[in-house]
Structure formats: C-alpha cells, structure tokens
Amino acid sequence: MSKTEVVVYANQDLLAAAAAARLVTRLVDVQAARGSASLVLTGGGTGIAVLSELRASSARDAIDWSRLDIYWGDERFVPADSDERNEKQAREALLDHVPLDPKRVHAMAPSDGEFGDDVDAAAADYASLLASQAGPEDHGDVPSFDIMLLGLGGEGHTASVFPESPAVYETERSVVAVRNCPKPPPTRISLTLPAIRRARDVWLMTAGEAKADAVALALAGAGEVQLPVAGARGHRRTLWLLDRAAAGKLTKVYQPPTA
Numbered sequence: 001m002s003k004t005e006v007v008v009y010a011n012q013d014l015l016a017a018a019a020a021a022r023l024v025t026r027l028v029d030v031q032a033a034r035g036s037a038s039l040v041l042t043g044g045g046t047g048i049a050v051l052s053e054l055r056a057s058s059a060r061d062a063i064d065w066s067r068l069d070i071y072w073g074d075e076r077f078v079p080a081d082s083d084e085r086n087e088k089q090a091r092e093a094l095l096d097h098v099p100l101d102p103k104r105v106h107a108m109a110p111s112d113g114e115f116g117d118d119v120d121a122a123a124a125d126y127a128s129l130l131a132s133q134a135g136p137e138d139h140g141d142v143p144s145f146d147i148m149l150l151g152l153g154g155e156g157h158t159a160s161v162f163p164e165s166p167a168v169y170e171t172e173r174s175v176v177a178v179r180n181c182p183k184p185p186p187t188r189i190s191l192t193l194p195a196i197r198r199a200r201d202v203w204l205m206t207a208g209e210a211k212a213d214a215v216a217l218a219l220a221g222a223g224e225v226q227l228p229v230a231g232a233r234g235h236r237r238t239l240w241l242l243d244r245a246a247a248g249k250l251t252k253v254y255q256p257p258t259a
C-alpha cells in the first residue's frame with residue numbers, strides 16, 4: 001500500500017538542504033540493499049536548488065556515484081547548449097562535479113541532436129531507452145525508479161504534463177512529445193503519468209504561495225486531467241516536501257517554527 005507523507009520546512013532554502021540530505025540517505029540505503037540506485041531529475045527552481053545543495057553537502061560522497069542511474073522526468077526541446085535545458089542546469093549544479101558513469105546518465109535528446117527537430121522521434125527514443133533498462137521484475141517497459149523528483153506549477157502541471165493537454169490522457173506510451181506548452185519553451189519531451197507511477201518513491205518538491213492552491217487540491221484528491229500533479233504517485237511512497245508558503249492552504253500538517 002502506497003503511503004503519502006507531507007513534510008513542511010520553514011523556507012525554500014531549508015527545503016532544498018533537507019531534500020539533499022534525504023537523497024543521500026535514501027540513495028545510500030538503496031545501494032546498500034541492491035548495489036545500484038536510480039534517480040529521476042526535474043527542472044525548475046526547487047529541483048535545481050536541491051542538486052546544488054547536494055553538490056555542497058559534505059555527505060554527498062557517501063553515494064556511490066558510479067552505481068547511480070540518472071534519468072529526467074521531462075526536458076525542454078531546445079539546442080544542447082541552451083541555458084533552458086534541464087540537463088544543462090543539472091550538469092552545472094551537480095552532475096559535472098561528481099564521478100558518475102557517463103553511460104548511466106540518460107539525457108533526453110536536444111533539438112540539435114540525432115533526431116534534429118523531430119520531437120516525436122526523440123520522445124520515442126527515450127521510451128525505447130526506458131524499455132531497455134526495465135528488468136523482468138519491473139512488470140512493463142519502464143524501470144521501477146528508486147526516486148523520482150518532481151516540481152509542479154501553480155496550475156497543476158508536473159514534469160511537462162499540463163492540465164487538459166493530450167499528454168494527460170496518455171495511457172499507453174511512457175514518454176511523449178509535448179507541443180504548445182503554456183509555459184515556455186513550447187516544445188518538450190515528458191514522461192507520462194503512468195510512467196511516473198512506476199517510480200517507487202515520488203518526491204514532489206515545491207515552494208511559494210503561488211503553489212498553495214495546487215498543493216491543497218492535489219492532496220484533497222483532485223482529478224488528474226484538471227490537475228496532473230494529483231496523478232503523480234510513487235508505488236511505495238509519495239513524499240511532498242513543501243515550504244510554509246506552499247503548504248499555506250493545508251490544514252492538519254505540522255508547521256515548523258520560523259527559521
């Protein structure tokens with residue numbers, strides 16, 4: 001039975017530092033149990049701040065970086081050297097500073113890569129990659145990621161699955177091309193909600209008052225077509241990591257003292 005837990009931090013800086021500390025603990029535990037671990041990254045201010053905190057953490061090298069698979073939940077379909085690319089931001093914040101195995105860093109294709117501007121081909125290629133990484137124990141064509149990090153938008157998007165968009169209705173494919181995104185850049189590649197739900201742990205991390213309505217609606221059981229983040233769940237655990245402002249419309253959650 002999957003659990004949902006909510007932890008509220010006094011502010012976004014503490015949230016990012018604490019999430020980085022949690023990542024160290026969880027990844028070390030998974031590696032101790034199974035030898036290797038997998039982590040799915042997100043873009044967005046909070047997601048990248050967590051990676052910067054992990055880079056700065058004195059505990060970070062407790063993780064065996066050579067036995068960690070890195071994936072992305074979504075990517076902006078822009079040239080490889082664009083500052084808008086989630087991959088580029090993650091590399092600068094963390095990935096270029098730790099001894100990862102390059103073969104285990106699974107980025108989504110850029111718009112000037114081997115598929116050119118064919119975003120459908122780039123999405124299909126990532127779906128094939130996920131299928132090739134899934135083992136017999138994974139019951140399907142997506143690996144059971146150990147931790148999937150996700151952010152959310154005030155209107156309820158997560159990864160690049162936007163409210164009432166074609167991606168939110170996708171039930172077959174694990175990865176889709178996304179066009180005409182309300183949030184720029186307009187063309188993206190995204191895991192779908194069924195693929196997100198293959199993760200053991202989903203960590204939804206967000207800060208700020210602008211996210212408070214979406215957080216409260218998702219935790220109250222809103223429908224995923226109108227509020228895609230409501231459909232982002234881990235099959236072991238769904239962990240919401242919030243700051244006080246993002247938790248502002250929740251009742252009955254422990255609120256920490258002001259830092």
Ligand SMILES: O=C(O)[C@H](O)[C@@H](O)[C@H](O)[C@H](O)COP(=O)(O)O
Nearest residue numbers: 043044045046047151152153159
């Ligand atoms: O590609 C993107 O635009 C991001 O992946 C996006 O989904 C982001 O995670 C959220 O919008 C939260 O962003 P903040 O952390 O900046 O609020």
